Amino acid sequence: MKTLIIAEHDGQNLKGATLSAVTAATKLGGAVDVLLAGASVAGIATQAAAVSGVDRVLTVEDAALEHTLAEFVAPVAQQLAGDYTHVILGASTFGKDIAPRVAALCGVNQISEVIEVVDADTFKRPIYAGNAIATVKSNDSLKVMTVRGTAFAAADTGGSAAIEAASATVPAAKVRFVGAEVSESDRPELESAGIVVSGGRGVGSKEDFAKVFELADKLGAAVGASRAAVDSGFVPNDMQVGQTGKMVAPKLYIAVGISGAIQHLAGMKDSATIVAINKDEEAPIFNIADYGLVGDLHDILPELVSKV
């Protein structure tokens, strides 16, 4: 058993999804190597080497790898994958973009959003917006998979892995990075925050969403949203929680003006404590909320902000 983790980073820091991937790999047992592909990765390699459970950090540096586009990263991973039984990525947009491309290049299938490692070939994963859990067995010689961050805690630091340059060629590809609009925020990261306050269509407008942010800041929370709130332009796309957005499982999730569609529940129903604030006492969100408060969010949010 030998696992290769394809690390996600932004050129500066290793991302949390990779720490969850390390935890999933340690459940398999065997050696754990981390592939760090980028333009210049010395600093991040040091961070990866300090992650507990990692045996080796393999670096591949090339200017073409700067924006970690799948067309460049996947072939690099494929060249190294021959030595491994498993390739694991976090189920972030980075992992989802790259893992299937690696799998297809290796001629194997890919297993998405694993939430439990049963044994080296068998895994549990949610299907149908989390309304069913499938146990699947892969008969491929190499298992390529993504793992859900809410199911595998981030690995600790305290390791001291060896850092080695790996040799792989980066092929040419007919794609160019044009630009990025990165959402800057001092708030905690949505996927790893202890508290998440999410607003839905009921919040009403972009201006009124300030009330959601205020409560979040008072609680030191991250801010999420329903699809309807994102589609309405209240907040950017990277705040969408749900089946087709981000998966969160904080100790406290506060849903404000969110009805509770199955697609939204898929992304937050594993939270430890759920609070729903909604003016409609019949809203489905109350069926899964530990504490429900029926009323107008425009009155409730300011009162909460002043009292917590």
Place this chain on the structure above:
Amino acid sequence: MKALVAVKRVIDYNVKVRVKADNTDVDLANTKMSINPFCEIAVEEAVRLKEAGVVSEIVVVSIGDKSCQEQMRYAMALGADRGIQVEAEGKVNSLDVARILAKVNESENADILLLGKQAIDSDNNQTGQMLAALLDVPQATFASEVKIADGKAQVTREVDGGLVTVEMDLPALVTTDLRLNEPRFAALPKIMQAKRKPLEVKTVADLGVELTNSIELLSVETPAERSGGIKVDSVDALIDKLRNEAQVI
């Protein structure tokens, strides 16, 4: 310029699925089935590209049994020109779907391939990326904006940290995200017209693809249900519960 759009027949997004009592699979008997919402967005995008004069022909492909022709006709009612159904019984895994689509594209030679980012039944999010790898073409996953000009596609992608824009030489592959467009309703006359559009049926064997069946479904369970809690009658009561009972703030 030719667009190839892959569409999948799936459970309707409004329906909550049930697991069979024997835990072998989910129960889809008498369940409302629809076109996967992300595939519908892919079809709509192709139609808009055609309306803008960028694309001249839209070919829609679906892999499945005869029933998936219903969703292909729907795609044609939205504006696809013709369809190719690849007859396959049972569950075809993502890599095999991608291999079949790659084989279909050998004779179609599409300039732009549009797929949904994810099928809402299996929630896999992988077929497009696999197809791009097999065809050795660039991929822009999770697209929220697609512009095509001068043999290039400029695509804005929704990623965890915000938005990323890439430029790809054609042929290229795009997987759609929710905010790419809002699909139109298929008008009745278009639904009637769609019935007469060409729909070719091929088999996996015709295409010379051998299925791998490398993933086995061992069992399906219902996840632990969350039971509803209580309603509190004031902000003060809520804060009290969160502080003293749940101890989360």
